Amino acid sequence: MVHRFVNDDLLRLEKLRIDIHAARGTAAVVDDVSLAVAAGRVTALVGESGCGKSMTALAVPRLLPAAACCVGGRIHFDGRDLRVMPEEELRRVRGRRIGMVFQEPMAALNPLMTIGRQVAEAIELHAGVRPREAARRAVQKLAEVALSDPQRVARQYPHQLSGGMRQRAMIAVALAGDPDLIIADEPTTALDATIQAQILELLCAVTRQRGRALLLITHDFGVVSAVADDVAVMYAGRIVERGPAAQVLARPRHPYTAALLRCVPRLRGPRVALPVIPGAPPAPFAWPGGCRYHPRCALASDDARCRHEQPTDVSVGADHVAACWKTENT
Ligand SMILES: Nc1ncnc2c1ncn2[C@@H]1O[C@H](COP(=O)(O)OP(=O)(O)O)[C@@H](O)[C@H]1O
């Protein structure tokens, strides 16, 4: 039986705001973020380090660190708002309906427990089956993530596996509850290029096979161009551009997206020195006024609006939106 979602967008963030409380005061690390993740599609959230990607990801299953707090907006998931869902109900959503994959599997896996036991435990918890049946299904899950000799891997401990195998094992744990949504936060950043491509391919395959949805978080536009169906570009806590990946890549409409794209190495053609975006992204307690990108933007220098007014979303195509005062001109 095919489960029908209440909405085509399995996950829809609406004007999400996350504050960080520190000794210096309070800052919005995620500000007014709206984003849709559709079933059967890979949605990439891309931006430089520190722009608020992980905070956005952790807010969905309400797993933010203690210093951070979701103070506004909605998190629609299959017709419900996770922000106000009772904790007990949310516990059943985590793992069973939303699977999480992180950059560092050693931090997420238990070093003292065999891989098979860890996957089986997650299956017991979510599917409510007995340990013997869970152990059998765990081996199946390890095969599903293309680990060769899954019987053997099931008996091994995390430290006995290579980085790529550990990442596959963590994906198996994330898939244990057969989730509809997978949130993967920089899942391949720590891996070398070949393994990175294999893991991305695996994540996309398990997403599309079952009509699942994948929210893939990355700082690497190369990853976006390789696998994303939809993309949201984040800068300094805000989404500056979002839309179908093919459109955004072919014709970026925010100067930040365009600048990021220029920094992506080409696979073919002559080797050239890649440009870098001058300046560094600002920190949460120092977000600039107006458009947060204006101090680094070549188009903004003489424009008072860029310096003083927060740009609003402009529709620049089907499902394609950019938040830039200069969008009409680009
Ligand atoms: N535990 C924390 N306490 C205070 N500030 C934090 C904490 N975690 C992250 N931050 C700040 O929040 C901002 C967003 O962080 P994060 O979502 O991790 O960014 P990204 O994942 O895009 O690299 C960063 O600028 C970071 O300095």
Ligand SMILES: [Mg+2]
């Ligand atoms: Mg992060």
